[in-house]
Structure formats: C-alpha cells, structure tokens
Amino acid sequence: MSSSAQPIDRIRERISQAADGRQVDLLAVSKTRSDIEVRALAESSGQRAFGENYVQEAMAKREALADLGPVWHLIGHLQSNKCREAAETFDWIDSIDRAKLIAPLARFRPADRAPLNLLIQVNIDDEDSKSGCRPDQIEALAAAIAAESRLKLRGLMAIPAPGDPASLRRAFAAMRQLFERLRATHRDADTLSMGMSDDFELAIAEGATQVRIGTALFGPRPGKS
Numbered sequence: 001m002s003s004s005a006q007p008i009d010r011i012r013e014r015i016s017q018a019a020d021g022r023q024v025d026l027l028a029v030s031k032t033r034s035d036i037e038v039r040a041l042a043e044s045s046g047q048r049a050f051g052e053n054y055v056q057e058a059m060a061k062r063e064a065l066a067d068l069g070p071v072w073h074l075i076g077h078l079q080s081n082k083c084r085e086a087a088e089t090f091d092w093i094d095s096i097d098r099a100k101l102i103a104p105l106a107r108f109r110p111a112d113r114a115p116l117n118l119l120i121q122v123n124i125d126d127e128d129s130k131s132g133c134r135p136d137q138i139e140a141l142a143a144a145i146a147a148e149s150r151l152k153l154r155g156l157m158a159i160p161a162p163g164d165p166a167s168l169r170r171a172f173a174a175m176r177q178l179f180e181r182l183r184a185t186h187r188d189a190d191t192l193s194m195g196m197s198d199d200f201e202l203a204i205a206e207g208a209t210q211v212r213i214g215t216a217l218f219g220p221r222p223g224k225s
C-alpha cells in the first residue's frame with residue numbers, strides 16, 4: 001500500500017484536533033473485515049489495537065496476524081460459555097456487564113500472559129435491548145474485578161442510544177461522571193471508551209480516552225453486525 005493519505009490519517013487528525021492536547025487512543029474496529037484488510041491497515045499505518053465482536057472470528061484473526069503484534073479487544077457481548085476462549089484470545093475485554101463473567105475469566109487467563117484488561121460496559125441510556133450494566137452496578141463489578149490478580153480493571157465502555165447531538169452529549173457526559181467516580185476508588189482505571197464513526201468528536205469533547213471506529217476507517221460493512 002502506498003503511503004499517500006488514507007482514511008486513517010484523516011481520522012487520526014480529527015481525533016487529535018478534538019483531543020486538544022489530551023491522549024486519545026484509536027481502536028480500529030475490524031469485525032467482518034478480512035485478514036488481508038486488517039494486515040494492510042496495520043502495515044501501512046502502524047495501527048495495532050483492533051476491536052472484534054465475535055470470539056470465533058477473533059481467534060482466527062489472532063492466529064493469522066500474530067506476526068504483527070496486535071492488541072485484541074472484545075467489544076461485543078460475551079456469552080458465559082465463551083469465557084475460556086475469550087481469556088485466551090483477547091488482551092482486553094471491553095464488554096463486562098455481569099458478575100458471572102469475572103471468576104471464569106480469571107481462572108482461564110493463561111498463566112504466561114499478562115493480566116487480562118477489562119472495561120465495564122454501562123447501559124447508559126437504560127435501553128432494554130442493550131448489553132451493559134446499570135450505573136448502580138458498576139462499583140460491585142469493579143470490586144469483584146479488583147479482587148482478581150489475573151484481571152486488571154481499566155475503566156468503562158458505553159454505546160449510547162442513537163439520537164441527536166444533544167442527547168448523545170448528555171450520555172457521554174454522564175459516562176464521564178461515572179468514570180470520575182470510579183477513579184476515586186480505582187486509581188488505575190485509565191480508560192473511558194466511547195464514540196464511534198458518527199459521533200467520536202462529541203465523545204472526545206466529553207472526555208473519551210479511547211474511540212472505537214470501524215466504518216470511517218474501512219468503509220461500510222457488508223450487511224449488519
């Protein structure tokens with residue numbers, strides 16, 4: 001791939017403008033993209049952090065792309081019966097939304113790997129259809145994670161309900177408050193993951209430290225996912 005401008009350059013520029021001197025990390029959402037597409041992006045841009053929604057799909061990519069040294073995040077719902085594969089495949093799980101996942105992830109995290117990084121996913125708009133815990137459940141989940149030496153609590157993640165900029169901004173601001181509250185008792189929590197292709201600048205303005213971008217990097221996904 002040539003070194004001429006590609007979508008990721010423009011995205012990085014927009015992130016850094018919105019961040020106004022703060023560090024904001026880009027998670028490239030690679031779900032549904034082929035190994036070839038992901039490799040091309042990694043090799044041409046140096047991007048190493050990738051987000052996947054399905055454990056099985058990520059296991060195949062991890063094997064195919066191991067030579068690149070990528071960092072894999074699970075951003076999709078984690079089924080309880082996939083905890084072993086998830087603990088072996090990912091560096092981060094960004095979708096912790098119930099206590100039941102915590103002990104199996106700790107037990108199955110391989111001893112020769114660094115502790116598994118976790119984000120607690122919050123259902124910030126209280127949508128029936130969405131994964132994520134209620135805000136009043138965050139502290140109990142955080143305490144349970146902090147008690148496990150094979151797990152590392154890194155922060156919070158959210159996907160606000162679609163809406164106008166004002167409602168998105170309210171949701172992002174509410175997440176920021178929850179994040180600050182978490183940090184008061186969990187000083188090592190350093191990651192607030194919010195913002196996608198259509199709204200990442202708003203999320204950054206409200207305090208995101210990490211944005212998750214797929215479509216704006218790779219183009220539209222075939223079908224829905």
Ligand SMILES: *Cc1c(COP(=O)(O)O)cnc(C)c1O
Pocket residue numbers: 029031053075076159196197198212213214215216225
């Ligand atoms: C698919 C997905 C994204 C990326 O969405 P785009 O609109 O393609 O940028 C981000 N976060 C989660 C949790 C996703 O499932």
